[in-house]
Amino acid sequence: MAKTADQLKRYEFRTQLEGLRGKSGRGTELVSILIPHDKQISDVTSQLRDEYGQAANIKSKTTRLNVQSALDSVMSRLRFVQRAPLNGVAIYCGAIDIGGNKTEMETIIIEPIKQIKSYKYHCSSSFLLEPLEEMLMDTRVYGLLVLDRREATVGLLKGKIVQPLKHMTSSVPGKQRQGGQSAMRFQRLREIAITDFYKRIGEHTSEILIQVEPKELQGILVGGPSPTKEEFVSGEYLHHELQQKIIGKFDVSYTDESGLYELIDRASETMQNVDVMHEKQVMNRFMRELVGEKSLATYGEEHVRRNLEMGAVDTLLFSEDLRMTRLRVRCSSCNTITEVTVRYRLGTDVRDSSLKACSSCGGEMEVLGYVDIVHELTETAENMGSRVEFISTDFEEGAQLMNAFGGIAAILRYSTGI
Ligand SMILES: [Zn+2]
Numbered sequence: 001m002a003k004t005a006d007q008l009k010r011y012e013f014r015t016q017l018e019g020l021r022g023k024s025g026r027g028t029e030l031v032s033i034l035i036p037h038d039k040q041i042s043d044v045t046s047q048l049r050d051e052y053g054q055a056a057n058i059k060s061k062t063t064r065l066n067v068q069s070a071l072d073s074v075m076s077r078l079r080f081v082q083r084a085p086l087n088g089v090a091i092y093c094g095a096i097d098i099g100g101n102k103t104e105m106e107t108i109i110i111e112p113i114k115q116i117k118s119y120k121y122h123c124s125s126s127f128l129l130e131p132l133e134e135m136l137m138d139t140r141v142y143g144l145l146v147l148d149r150r151e152a153t154v155g156l157l158k159g160k161i162v163q164p165l166k167h168m169t170s171s172v173p174g175k176q177r178q179g180g181q182s183a184m185r186f187q188r189l190r191e192i193a194i195t196d197f198y199k200r201i202g203e204h205t206s207e208i209l210i211q212v213e214p215k216e217l218q219g220i221l222v223g224g225p226s227p228t229k230e231e232f233v234s235g236e237y238l239h240h241e242l243q244q245k246i247i248g249k250f251d252v253s254y255t256d257e258s259g260l261y262e263l264i265d266r267a268s269e270t271m272q273n274v275d276v277m278h279e280k281q282v283m284n285r286f287m288r289e290l291v292g293e294k295s296l297a298t299y300g301e302e303h304v305r306r307n308l309e310m311g312a313v314d315t316l317l318f319s320e321d322l323r324m325t326r327l328r329v330r331c332s333s334c335n336t337i338t339e340v341t342v343r344y345r346l347g348t349d350v351r352d353s354s355l356k357a358c359s360s361c362g363g364e365m366e367v368l369g370y371v372d373i374v375h376e377l378t379e380t381a382e383n384m385g386s387r388v389e390f391i392s393t394d395f396e397e398g399a400q401l402m403n404a405f406g407g408i409a410a411i412l413r414y415s416t417g418i
Contacts, residue, residue, distance in 0.1 A: 004388045008378055011320065011390055013113050014136055017129055023096045025125045026103060027063035030094035031070040032128035034120040035084045047121060048075050066095040066103070067123060073107050088116030092127045143209045143220035143245070145201070146252055146259035148228050149194055152201045154208055155260045160279075160394035162264065164257045166204050170197035195235075202237025209242050219247035223263035224255060247271075282389050283397035286317060286411050298418065299409035301341065301373065306418050307410055308377060313386040315411040316377060320392045322407030324373040329355060333363030341373065377408075386410075 024030070035044055052071045058064040070093040077091070090110045095103035114135040122128035138159030146153050149172045155164040172193040173186075209220065220242060222229050229249050236243050250266035252259050268277030289297035296314075298307055301324065307313050323344045330337045336358060355365045381388050393399045401409060 004378065004382065007388065007390045008375070010113055010136070011318070011374060013110070013132075014320065015323065016108070016110055017132055017136075020092055020108060020127050020129055023106075023127065025066070025094050026097045027060055027066070028123060028125050029063045029066040029070065030092070030096075030124060030127050031067065031074060032120070032122040032124075033074060033091045033093075034088065034116050034118075034122075034128070034131060035091070036088040036116045036119055037084050037086050039084060039088075039119050041078055041081050041083060044119070045075055045078055048078075051121065051123070066105075069105060070094045070107075073105070077107065077109070084116075085111055087112050087114060090116065090132060094127075139216055140218050141212050141216045142218050143205070143212070143242070144223075144260045144263055145205050145220065146223040146255045146263055147201055147232060148224050148255045149197065151255045152197075153256055153259055154201075154205045155257075156208075156212070157264060160392060160398075162260050164260055165208050167256065168197075168201060168204060170194075170200075172197055194231075198232050198235055198237045201232065202239075206239035206242055209245075210239055214241075217245060220245045221248050221250065221263055221267050222246055223250045223252035223259060223266065225251065225253070279389070279391050279398060280395060282315065282317065282411075283391060283401060285315075286401075286409055287397065289411055295415050295417075296412040297409065298412060299405040301406070301408055303418055304408050304410045305377065305380075307412060307416055308380050308384060308386065310416060310418075311384045311386075312412050312414055312416045313381065313384065313410045314413045315387045315389055316381045317401060317409040317411070318374055318377075318388070318390050319398070319402040319407035320390050321402050322374060324407070326371045326373055326376070327355075328368040328371075329365040330368055331358035331361060331363040332366050334358060334361045336360055337368070373408075 033044065033048075035041070048071050052068055052075075055064055055067045055071065058067060074091055074093050081089075088111075090112060091107065092110070093107040094105070096106050098104050110132065112132050112135055116131065118131075120128060120131065140159065142157040144155040144157055144162070150170055152168045152170075153164060154166040154168075155162055157163075170193065173190055175190075209217065220238075222233055224232070233246055233249055238246070248267055248271065250263055252262040252266055254262055264277065265280070268280045271277050286297050289295070290299075298304060304313070304316065308316065324341060325344070326339055326341045328337065328339055338359075340355070342355075355367070357363065358365055378388050391398045391401050393402050401407060
C-alpha cells in the first residue's frame with residue numbers, strides 16, 4: 001500500500017500549495033524560506049538575523065513589524081532543528097491579509113515530495129511557490145510515431161499531454177500498376193518509394209526527438225499496421241541513439257493525429273508503468289463496469305462511502321481536483337450541531353467557503369471541526385483492503401471523472417445494488 005501513501009502525500013502537497021497560492025500580504029511582508037537537506041541551519045539562522053537587521057530600514061511601520069515578527073517566528077522554530085529532512089523543508093510565514101483591513105500571522109511548514117535543490121530566501125507580498133509547484137509537474141516524455149506507407153505522424157507525450165508535431169505523406173503508388181508498365185519494374189519503383197518514405201520519416205522523427213533531453217525521454221512508441229511498423233523498426237531508420245529507445249510496436253489503424261491517441265491507448269493496455277496509461281486503464285475499466293451488466297461501478301460520495309464500508313470496493317477513484325471537506329458546525333443561537341459536506345474551488349481555502357444558516361432557527365453557523373473526505377475515505381479503503389487511485393484531469397477520461405462523476409467513484413468487487 002506504499003503507493004497509496006505516496007499518492008495521498010502528493011494530493012496533500014498539492015492542496016497545501018493551492019492554499020498558499022491564495023494567500024497574500026498587504027505589503028512586502030511574506031517570508032518564504034526553502035532549505036535543502038545539506039544546508040547548514042546555522043547559516044540560515046545567521047542570514048535571517050541579517051535580514052532582521054535590514055528590515056529596520058523598511059519605511060512602513062506595519063510592514064516592518066510584520067517582517068520582523070515573521071523572521072522571529074521562523075528563527076525560533078529553527079532553534080530546534082538540527083538539519084532539514086531528506087527532501088528539505090519549506091517555511092512560509094507572514095501576516096496574511098484576511099480582508100476587512102485585518103491580517104493574521106501564519107506559519108506553514110511543508111516537507112516537499114521531492115528534493116529542494118537550492119536554498120532560497122524570499123520576502124514579497126506573496127509566497128515563493130514555483131520551486132515546489134514544479135515538483136508536481138510530470139516532465140517525462142515519450143516519443144510517438146504512427147506510420148503506414150502513405151502517411152506518418154510524429155508527436156510527443158509530455159506528462160499526460162499529447163503534442164502532435166509533424167505530419168508527412170508519401171507519393172508511394174498504390175498496389176495496382178497502370179497499363180504498359182512491367183510488373184517487376186513497377187514493384188521495384190514502389191519499393192524504392194517506400195524506402196525513401198521510411199528514410200524521410202526517420203530523418204524528421206530523429207530531428208524532433210533528438211531535441212528532447214535524453215534523460216527525460218523514457219522511450220519511443222511506434223504504431224501502424226503490419227508489416228509497415230516492423231519494416232520501419234528493423235530497417236533502423238532512426239538515429240542510432242533513438243533506435244535504442246524504441247520500447248514497443250503497436251497495431252493502430254490511424255496514422256494521422258488521432259493515431260497518436262490510439263497508439264497511447266494500445267500501449268496503455270500493456271505498459272503499466274506509465275502514469276497516464278495506468279490512469280487511463282483504470283478509467284476505462286470504470287467506464288466498462290459502469291455500462292456492464294453486472295453493475296460493478298458506482299460514483300458520488302454517498303454511494304461510494306456505503307460500498308466502501310461494506311467492503312465491496314475493489315478500487316476507489318478520486319479526481320486529483322476533488323476538494324471536499326465535511327464540517328461539524330454549531331448554530332451560534334440555538335446550539336444545534338450538524339455536519340455539512342462542502343466542496344471548495346481549487347486554489348481556495350475550505351475556511352473561505354460560506355456556510356448556510358441554521359435550518360431550525362436561521363442563526364449563523366460556526367465551524368467546530370474539519371474532516372477531509374479524501375483522507376477519511378482513503379483510511380476506510382486501507383482498512384478494507386481496497387485500492388486507491390488518484391486520477392488527474394489532464395486527459396479526457398480523467399476530466400470526465402471530475403466533471404461527470406463528481407470526482408469520486410469506485411469499481412466494485414461485487415454488486416450491492418447501491
Ligand atoms: Zn439554530
